[in-house]
Amino acid sequence: MENTIDFLKNYGLSITESRKQILALFTNSKGALAHADIEKNASMSFDRVTIYRTLQTFVEKGIIHTIPTADNSVLYALCKEACKEGHHHDDHVHFICDICDTTYCLENVTIPTVALPIGFKAKQSDVVISGTCKNCDEKKSIELQNI
Amino acid sequence: MENTIDFLKNYGLSITESRKQILALFTNSKGALAHADIEKNASMSFDRVTIYRTLQTFVEKGIIHTIPTADNSVLYALCKEACKEGHHHDDHVHFICDICDTTYCLENVTIPTVALPIGFKAKQSDVVISGTCKNCDEKKSIELQNI
DNA sequence: GTAACTGCAAAATATTTGCATCCTT
């Protein structure tokens, strides 16, 4: 728990129960979380509004970032490196598994530079790929072997 | 208007006022539209619910597709070629202008193939780039000249 | 002690569903 506290302090945030808990949910999860996931899984129950506000604070501070999804649900995931306040630079690919519904931040897959038409200037790129993740792909292979 | 009617017929849809109007809004707009844009700009006013249902029908038929956005608002845009029912294949890049807020489908910019970690199988990729569009970039240049 | 955070209530917004009526074919 010490880590969580120091982490929050480094971002200039005061240490509160909801911030510790919600941050812990993110660090313990390999995937992205939706508002509802947090509401369900927090070991202590927080008000909906507190969760909204905590998430917003984390986004503003650069602790987490939102992920655009094809179905336009709102997902959040930890930023890998410290994103400066108000300046996110999450140059990695997001992957959403169609089967288990987990959203991964593929930190090591960098976003390719896209050649835009003349006049268009890119500032931020988001890539969201959906398909089958490693886990589910392995499960499928095993199932096929057992037929 | 003949075109609109034939177009709808080709998709097996009956011809109704809302479908004609909403389809026309899409064909007359170079950018993507949100539910609210349609509600405001339709020359005739339709019930909110009718707009929701019409958009859903169009998405199911492959006439329009949704665009994932960083702020998780819901945008729709025409599919370039006929997407088969239930099988969208919109392999183009979406561009959202930070200044004028227009969303473009850059039909001619194809999505680069991304090398995923072992085990991950891609089915669908979405790329959303934000920045300054051609129009706004030109305006900025002119403003600078006039200083 | 003060400023910031939380929870509750409620407002505002967005989306979905049921049903009676009307329109398209």
Place this chain on the structure above:
DNA sequence: AAGGATGCAAATATTTTGCAGTTAC
């Protein structure tokens, strides 16, 4: 005429705001 589409009412879901009480520092 029959099936589907629309409009209205209302249920449901999501997000935001105001405020009083509580907590962190």
